[in-house]
Amino acid sequence: MARKLKVFQTSQGFFDLAIAAPSMKAALEAWGASSNLFHQGFAKESEDDAVIAAAIAKPGIVLRRPVGSSTAFKEHAELTSAASLDARPRKEKAKAKTAASAKPSKRDGNSEREAAAKYAKEERQRDKQRAKEEAEAAKAREKRNVAIEKAQAALLQAEGEHEENADALSKDLQAVQQRVEAEEERWRKQKVRLEADLRKAKD
Template identity: 90%
Template sequence: MMPRKLKVFQTSQGFFDLAIAAPSMKAALEAWGASSNLFHQGFAQESEDDAVIAAAMAKPGIVLRRPVGSSSAFREHAELPSAASLDARPHKEKAKAKKAASAKPSSKRDEKSEREAAAKYAREERQREKQRAKEEAEAAKAREKRNAAIEKAQTAMLQAEAAHEEKADALAKDLEAVQQRVETEEERWRKLKERLEADLRKAKD
């Protein structure tokens, strides 16, 4: 199966312009982490800039960045824009729009380079899928281990609670028996005391 031909898409996000070589708008949106369709909203488009296309095709499937409002090269890691570049952004965007409107369609791309980029994207996509599968398997294993630990702790808690209740019941019975002996002793003493006091009174008489 031939790898899908790649296209280069651009958008802006926060302090950066973003570019990516991907087989579809959907793939680009997923790579950007977009929660809405930026293409339908007019915030993203297919690039016609040869320099941007060359940079993105060299690293297919990788989100490239450059400071927003600048014309610097797209890189995998870019520095934040300066205050001056942010101030100049509206003017540059107007100039870029005029240039795009008057520009002729770009020349035919190097088909060999595009095929190589598409094949590289397909390989890296397979690698990313393997990595995602590995991470999901590790996460599932961690969840299973955590659930086993929770179940073990809950079992230990239930067993300890049952042992405590058993001991508490035994102590309660022992306490009841002791209380009964105390009452019996008090009753015995009361009767003995009454008899002895009666004997004492008789002796005095």
């Protein structure tokens, strides 16, 4: 059974916000609030029939209106300029006030039940979409992990081959060095002998 919806209000930046949700927690999540605005006194359950009617008509959707104004809440609201506020005819204000006072104060139980059911349906759709996105993210992470493991394995293999080659070259270098030293020793002895022969020949 769908949970009964309540309408909550707060202000954020240049807008007043309203939403029909089953709980304060759900409203805070929809607003993207990082703290409990209700405990801080920055949010409340609405008692305005016009606000309640607008929010119940679009359950789970964050509605907006310029902060401090008495205009109707909309899904896509625009800020009212100071010039347009000054130029607004008084009869429009009176008309808006009359229209607001003419709204029924009694809530329609059927509408609330329909709104709650609609909210529950949309919430299921959001959960399904969230699960799909999480599955795609998990798949992407798995693919990335496989690529990382493959790259690490290739690096370790190349590092092992390098160490083997470096060790072989080091051994070759030692052998060459020994040959160089042996040649130097052979030449030293030969030179001593030849120089002695040269001295004898001069004598």
